Amino acid sequence: MASASYLRLKQASVLPGFGVTLGYTLLYLGLLVLLPLGALVVKASGIGITGIAATATDPRVAAALETSFSISLLAAGVASLFGLLIAWVLTRYDFPGRKLLDAIVDLPFALPTAVAGIALAALYAPNGWVGSLLEPLGLKVAYTPLGIFVALVFIGLPFTVRTVQPLITEIENELEEASSTLGATRWRTLWSVLLPPLLPGVLTGFALAFARAVGEYGSVIFIAGNLPYVSEIAPLLIVIKLSEYDYTGATVIATIMLAISFSVLLLINLIQAWSRKRFGYV
Amino acid sequence: MEPISPVARIAEQGQAVDIRVADVTKVFAGSAALHDVNLTVRPGELLALLGPSGSGKTTLLRVIAGLAQADRGQVFFGGSDATRLPVQKRQVGFVFQHYALFKHMSVADNVAYGLKVRERANRPSKSEIQRRVSELLDLVQLSGFDNRFPAQLSGGQRQRVALARALAVEPRVLLLDEPFGALDAKVRKDLRAWLRDIHERTGKTTVFVTHDQDEALELADRVAVLNQGRLEQVGSPDDVQDHPATPFVMTFLGQAARFNAEIRDGRVLVNGKPAPVAAPKSTIGQASLYCRPWHLKPVPAGHGYHQGIVSGIRRLGSMRRIEVSQADGKKLEVEVALVTNLSVGEEIGLDILDGVIFRDG
Numbered sequence: 001m002a003s004a005s006y007l008r009l010k011q012a013s014v015l016p017g018f019g020v021t022l023g024y025t026l027l028y029l030g031l032l033v034l035l036p037l038g039a040l041v042v043k044a045s046g047i048g049i050t051g052i053a054a055t056a057t058d059p060r061v062a063a064a065l066e067t068s069f070s071i072s073l074l075a076a077g078v079a080s081l082f083g084l085l086i087a088w089v090l091t092r093y094d095f096p097g098r099k100l101l102d103a104i105v106d107l108p109f110a111l112p113t114a115v116a117g118i119a120l121a122a123l124y125a126p127n128g129w130v131g132s133l134l135e136p137l138g139l140k141v142a143y144t145p146l147g148i149f150v151a152l153v154f155i156g157l158p159f160t161v162r163t164v165q166p167l168i169t170e171i172e173n174e175l176e177e178a179s180s181t182l183g184a185t186r187w188r189t190l191w192s193v194l195l196p197p198l199l200p201g202v203l204t205g206f207a208l209a210f211a212r213a214v215g216e217y218g219s220v221i222f223i224a225g226n227l228p229y230v231s232e233i234a235p236l237l238i239v240i241k242l243s244e245y246d247y248t249g250a251t252v253i254a255t256i257m258l259a260i261s262f263s264v265l266l267l268i269n270l271i272q273a274w275s276r277k278r279f280g281y282v
Numbered sequence: 283m284e285p286i287s288p289v290a291r292i293a294e295q296g297q298a299v300d301i302r303v304a305d306v307t308k309v310f311a312g313s314a315a316l317h318d319v320n321l322t323v324r325p326g327e328l329l330a331l332l333g334p335s336g337s338g339k340t341t342l343l344r345v346i347a348g349l350a351q352a353d354r355g356q357v358f359f360g361g362s363d364a365t366r367l368p369v370q371k372r373q374v375g376f377v378f379q380h381y382a383l384f385k386h387m388s389v390a391d392n393v394a395y396g397l398k399v400r401e402r403a404n405r406p407s408k409s410e411i412q413r414r415v416s417e418l419l420d421l422v423q424l425s426g427f428d429n430r431f432p433a434q435l436s437g438g439q440r441q442r443v444a445l446a447r448a449l450a451v452e453p454r455v456l457l458l459d460e461p462f463g464a465l466d467a468k469v470r471k472d473l474r475a476w477l478r479d480i481h482e483r484t485g486k487t488t489v490f491v492t493h494d495q496d497e498a499l500e501l502a503d504r505v506a507v508l509n510q511g512r513l514e515q516v517g518s519p520d521d522v523q524d525h526p527a528t529p530f531v532m533t534f535l536g537q538a539a540r541f542n543a544e545i546r547d548g549r550v551l552v553n554g555k556p557a558p559v560a561a562p563k564s565t566i567g568q569a570s571l572y573c574r575p576w577h578l579k580p581v582p583a584g585h586g587y588h589q590g591i592v593s594g595i596r597r598l599g600s601m602r603r604i605e606v607s608q609a610d611g612k613k614l615e616v617e618v619a620l621v622t623n624l625s626v627g628e629e630i631g632l633d634i635l636d637g638v639i640f641r642d643g
Contacts, residue, residue, distance in 0.1 A: 174382035177349050178444075180369045181376040182396035182451055192399070196386045 037258065044255040047248050055252040060228050061237060065253075068234040069260060071145060072213035075152030080206045082153070083160025084198065090161070091168040105162075108155050113218030120151055121223040143225030148233065151220050152213040159212070160205025167201045199275055207268040214261050298326035298487045299360030299454050301346060306355030308341055308511075315341045316352070317511040323455075323489055325360075328481050330498035331491045333508035334534065339491045340459055342508070346489065347457050348372045359454055375448030375486075379460040381440040383432040389443050390415050390428035396451035418446040421480065438469040445477075449484065456481075458490035462497065474501050495535050499523065507531050529640050532572045539578065539614035541588065543571040543639060550639055552587045557634045565641050573637040575603060575617040580624060586631030590614070592624050606632065 044052065055061055090102050108116065124131045124141040131142055141147050171194060179189040217235040224231045234257055241250035301323040308316040316338045323329045331339040344350035346357055348369035356365045364372055384392050393415045397406055406414065419425050422442040432440055441461060448456060461477070462470040478501055481488050492498050498505045499519040506516040507530070515527035526532040529540075544551045545566055550559045552571060559571060583589065593613065594605035597620070604616050604624055616632065618624065 172380070172382065174378045174380060175384065177369075178376065178378060178382040178384075178447075179395070179399075181347060181349070181372075181374055182399065182447065183370050183373075184395070184399040185370065188399050192395070193384055 040251050040258070041255055043248065044251040047252065051248075052252050052255070055249060056256055060232070061234075061253060063229045064232050064234045064237045065256065065260070067145060067148070067230075067232065068214060068257070069264075071148050071233075072152060072210055072216075073264075075149050075213050076156055076206050076210035078149075079153045079156035079209045080160040080202050083157055083205055083209075084164055084202055086157070087161045087164040087168055091165055105158050109158055113155065113216065114222065116154060117151060117219035117222030120154065120219065121147070124150065124223065142223050143227075143231065145224075145231050147223040147225065148220050148231060151223050152216060155216055155219055156209030156213050159208040160202060163205040163208070164198055164201040167198050171197060200272055203268055203272050203275070207265055210268075211261065211265060214257065297360070298485050300325045300358075301455055301487060301489065302358040302361075303342070303346065304356045304358070306342070306345055306352045306357070308338075308345060308350065308352050310341075315511050316345070319355070319508075319511075319513050321506055321513060321516065323487055324504075325487055326485050328478070328488045328490070328501065328503045330502035330505045331489060331508060332495060332498040332505050332534075333493065335493060336510075337508040338511040339493075339508045341511075343457050343459055343489060343491050346455075347374045347376050349376070373451065373454045375445075375451065375453035375456040377441070377444050377448050377456075377458040377461050379463045381432070381437075381444045381464075383440055383443060383447075385432050387431075388428065389419070389424065389430050389432070389435070392432070392443055393418055393446045393450050395447060414450060418450055421449070421483075422446045423476075436469075437465045438473055441465065441473065442476075445480070449486075453486070456484075456486045456488040458488070460491050460493070463492075470497070477501065499535070507534065509534070526572075526638055529570060529572060532638055532640075537575050537615050538572040539575075541571045541573065541634075541637075543569045545569050545639070545641065552634060555587055557587065557637065559634070559637045559639055562639065562641065568642045570640050570642055571634070571637045572640070573614075573634060575615040577634065577636040578614070578616040579633040579635055580604065580606075580616055580618060581631045581633045583629040583631050586633040588632040588634075590630060590632060592626050592628045592630060595622070595624065595626060606630065 047055075056065075086105065090098060090105070121142050122128050124134075124147060126132065126135050126140070126142070128142070131140075134141060139146075141150055175193050176189055179193045180186075184192065215235065217233075217239070220233055221236055224233060224236075226232050226236055234253055238250045238253050241247075241253065301321075303319055303321040306316050306319045319338075319342060321342075331342060333339045341350060345352045348357075348364070348367060352365070356363055358364060359372070384395065387395065390412075394411050397411045397414065400406075405411075416425070416428070419427060422445055424439060424442055424446070427435070427439070427443075432443065435443065441464075445458075445461075458477075462473050465473065474497060477490075490501070499522075502519065504516060504518055505522050507514045507522060509528075509530045515522055515531045517525070517527075522531055523535055526535065532538050533540075541552050543557070545561050545568075548561050548563075549556045550561045550569070550571060551557065557571065579586075580592075588608070590606035590608045592604050593607040596603055596605075598617075600620060602618050602620055602622055604618055604622070606614050606616055608614065624630065
């Protein structure tokens with residue numbers, strides 16, 4: 001009986017294969033996502049709440065977590081702003097080399113992250129092309145937290161560009177014109193008419209860039225300098241724990257990272273749901 | 283004091299302004315979109331810019347609004363030169379074919395937008411804005427729709443919101459670009475009558491663009507007919523229909539059959555026979571006679587001015603139209619009574635009762 005009423009749920013859809021697709025989705029999520037993550041949590045909880053708390057409050061771990069998350073948030077924010085700008089330029093303006101530039105945007109995805117890290121470190125090192133220019137200004141990028149930031153912006157840039165581009169294409173010229181005939185200045189038009197419909201795309205791009213930044217390892221370790229308490233990221237600490245055969249310690253840090261990441265992403269999703277409701281049927 | 287309704291307030295502000303377009307030329311990629319256009323829209327008038335697509339009618343409207351810049355020529359509102367005035371300062375109400383509503387704003391926010399974006403010094407208070415919004419929504423018969431979003435409205439409702447939004451800023455003139463172009467026939471018909479009503483109540487000088495001659499003739503005080511960037515004729519609906527200035531106006535405003543004619547001795551001759559059409563004074567030579575379907579009458583074969591074969595009969599309201607194939611393969615239409623003994627394939631002659639004559643060349 002229960003199955004009969006359950007079956008009725010799917011009748012309204014024109015798409016076939018509800019059962020198959022849902023089953024596959026659950027299987028996929030279960031095997032490839034939830035099982036490993038569950039094993040991680042089980043392994044970590046082996047040392048008990050007090051053990052986890054002790055690891056979390058260990059100064060070096062706490063410092064690494066703070067470095068990882070604060071710089072990731074900041075970098076995702078900056079990457080989103082620049083991404084929005086790049087998406088705008090690539091969509092709204094026509095200029096020679098636009099298609100080429102459009103293709104270049106995706107390069108940070110394709111490049112092995114270690115290569116990106118080494119390239120950035122070479123550029124921003126005190127004797128590198130960019131680093132040597134910044135050095136006299138007292139600005140040190142490589143081997144400092146600023147270096148981590150630069151690397152994370154680099155790898156996070158494509159996300160917002162790609163999530164916002166289709167939304168910008170959808171905005172009709174007439175909306176700007178309508179706004180201007182109503183007396184709005186160009187800034188006002190930008191702020192009140194053009195940006196709000198892009199917000200969901202920017203938020204999605206931000207969430208993706210943040211998630212990627214938190215987990216990023218390859219590009220960061222080459223440029224960060226990895227000084228404990230200063231420029232050591234949490235993923236590196238996990239690798240260090242592993243190399244010391246401290247599997248429990250590694251899983252505990254991973255579990256804490258997982259929890260924080262999940263809360264942040266959940267929060268972003270809630271903001272998105274709210275903005276969808278607030279701004280109606282964008 | 284009793285609150286003044288927006289309609290009363292606009293009427294009280296009263297002075298509807300005239301719009302004057304002087305020698306406006308606009309060139310798009312080498313071809314002239316507008317060619318030395320001169321047009322005066324009288325204060326409080328409802329004028330239709332009518333023409334086929336590509337005739338430049340929308341470009342002209344956009345030049346008046348300041349959304350496009352003319353390469354040459356000037357635009358005056360109420361005698362003052364507005365040519366260099368940016369669109370934000372022209373105080374025009376503009377309604378777009380596809381509504382151009384702000385999708386992320388509620389109906390009330392859309393209507394209030396033009397008031398909210400004003401500089402602080404000129405901005406009405408919040409309660410004042412709210413009052414005006416509800417009055418305008420009342421005017422466009424959308425009271426109670428304040429909190430809906432554009433996506434939740436029908437096409438006709440969206441266009442009414444767009445009009446309320448345009449009226450909210452108390453524009454000097456109202457410009458509408460194919461306002462009913464995206465709507466279905468029934469809604470179009472309703473909105474026409476409704477726009478006429480709003481126009482009478484607000485008294486704003488209004489220009490609307492359309493490619494639909496019925497819409498222009500039914501709605502407008504005067505019709506300006508555009509073709510290939512040139513103004514062909516400006517006149518009342520009766521004027522342009524009864525006294526078309528050019529063959530283009532004649533053929534664009536409805537079905538018309540063309541006959542070769544000759545003007546000689548103050549008479550119009552078709553196939554050598556004098557037709558009952560007044561010849562233009564002191565002209566002579568080859569000409570074209572244009573006849574509406576009701577200017578022609580079927581007569582027995584061998585009679586009349588012209589011969590043809592009935593190739594189709596269809597009903598049009600309370601009349602019938604017969605389609606007549608001529609010897610050269612071209613077809614023309616003749617209006618006959620509902621009850622007719624003509625049949626398809628029959629050879630007939632055509633009598634000319636009336637028509638409009640244009641000299642060739």
